[in-house]
Amino acid sequence: MTPWPDRPLCAFDLETTDRDPRAARIVSACVATFDGEHIDSRTWLLDPGIPIPAETTAIHGITDEQARADGMNYHAGYLEIRQALLDAWARGHIVVAFNASYDLTVMDAEGKRLGFPPLEFGLVADPYVIDREMDRTRPGKRTLGAVCEAYGVILACAHEAESDALAAGNLVRALVVRFPQLAELDIMADQAAWHAERQRNFAEYLEGLGRDTTDVDGSWPLRGAGGVDVLERPASTVAEPWTARLRRRFREFLQRFRR
Template identity: 35%
Template sequence: MKLNLKRPIVFFDLETTGVDASKDRIVEISMVKVMPDGEEIVKTRRINPGMPIPPEATAIHGITDADVAGEPKFAQIARSLEQFIRGCDFGGFNSNRFDLPMLVEEFMRAGVEVDDFKRRKFIDVQNIFHKKEQRTLVAAYKFYCDKELEDAHSAEADTRATYEVLKAQLERYDDLENDVDALAAYSCRAESADYAGRILYDEKGQEVFGFGKYKGRSVAEVFRIEPSYYAWMMNGDFPLYTKKVITEIRMREKMQ
């Protein structure tokens, strides 16, 4: 089934040094840019993370320090990468919780603005899958496409499998609308103000904490009654974009 697209959508997958967006780095990125007419443009690139790749990470994706020694740092390709994905919606497998926050952090460290991302739609194929079948990507590929996923945990193989799974999901489920806005809404979990899910929106559209002792409490209210909590977050190992969001909230409240 051909996706019904109003603008291009980029399916992407990252291989990294670990799972902490504030500390870990990308070692490989693969993107399949699907145009409204169905044309597919594939870009896969290994990246020197500027830090040792832990053995446990290599055990998953097979990429070693030697494999990326001669590759560019993310900052060297950030602007061309941003141009490639500019104006696109996004799709991935567990991308809303992992790949997207990691990618945003890398862009911010490279000094590349990502405010445009907030105007894009994000389809997380894993969320659709879990709501429908409760499986992993390997099982999803077998279940929906009746194929074995060769080279699992290579960025390009996982990216292509994710794209194929979404098309198969649209074929299988009559209640899934072939529309990026609808798919993004269906595959979204709790809407968040940041990409890491630390700051959420409540039913009134107000920013609330999604973690810790103030979970569910208004961010603005907490900063009013305990200003030191803002300082604690800014000095802590929180993602850069999360810090950007709480700073905007704090400055907005000061101007009122």
Template identity: 35%
Template sequence: MTPWHLGRLCAFDLETTGTDVESDRIVTAAAIGLGGGADTEPSSWLAEPGVEIPTGAAAVHGITTEHARAKGRPAVEVVDEVAAALASYLGTGVPVVGHNVAYDFTLLDRECRRHQLPTLLDRFVDDVLWPVLDTRVLDTHALPYRKRPSETQGARQLVTLAQVYGLPWVEDDAHGCEYDAMQAARIAYRIGWLAHTDREEWPEQIRTARRPRFHAFAGLDIEALHHLQIRLAAEQAEGLEAHFRKTDPNAVVDRSWPLRPWVDDTAEGAIA
């Protein structure tokens, strides 16, 4: 069996108007087929999201409201094409890889519903969204004891993972969806390589980390690895919720992965 990190992958990322999956919109998207001995197949989109892009979001990804209106395509077309592209990979068993994919998949799901398009789940006969690789879930299990590099940089941010796994990071390119998608794919490859390599051959900063658990991912086919991530994501969410409840007794962290379920709590059954 070919190790999972050596097969074909689809690197995926969204840049959006904000961080609320229920109300924010897609600005840019990337779905890049790579690996597995085949040519790289990049696809990217720029949408006119139909709402103002907050200055804070524009400062992160560099797309202003004016630029999106001048150069972007109608959101309904972009959303449909992104969902169709991902479905074409998933439907043939090619894993979609990203960082914190539950955010991206859930926001895409809500965008499909907003525009009355088939969701990713609608595009599958068995109504199951798989296979998926999430570098945040994999890394959190493999190296669970990492501290924040600084007060402004989180332990599980994409830039932190790039640093941990020895990848170059170009800040001027970061937060572009193509760059972030490719970085996630490279990180997934590094995690897979570590999982299938003797510890004695690991780089020193990985070998000397506290209780690394990369070998939990060794020898699995992509279906088994997907289902393992479902369990790991739930366990990680439970631990994060317990941490938050030290200061907020009512804190709740969703345990769903890789897609948060749709809850119709509006009178009309649609997102405003």
């Protein structure tokens, strides 16, 4: 089997109407395939059919007027984006998305809303999840811009779908160079476990502050070990790697000692 870093890349990004991926509609998208130094990039502008909130327009710059005047029919546009991803997976590409749990949840949720079956995911690499695991102690933000700066990757225009997608693809290349041990991993299962552990730790932090953890979603919308679909599963149901269990138990010991 071809090691995942040696597979061709397909970078993907969405700009949407909402921070909640299960409520968001797509405004713009990019699917870009990497063939060596050649990149074939395709972009979409969609009319989401609902007002674009001012706070999201402030992020990606797309207004209601622009989407209505120049955007594709939403159903047709969604179908083209979905098919581009499915075609990439069918050709053996690994799809790259920064914070894939957001973008792929949007694709799956919108597909269901429009009457399509659940999205059949192939291999995915998420530089956001990989970076947080491989360089845990680096201070500072973990936004796309900050992570690009940390690895010397160009981000031409943040929150523009094509720029974000291309940056994500180049980030994965840079991560594999910086951390060659990534090539030995079961990248799907490991990313799911890393994401679940981070969300579990975040929930524990919120609980320590006496805050509600209802909205902390530990799922990663991909298949985990053994092909198990973890799209709808909370963090507590995703198996912890032994290193995560050791760290968690050490934290629990310290908490008891401090009492």
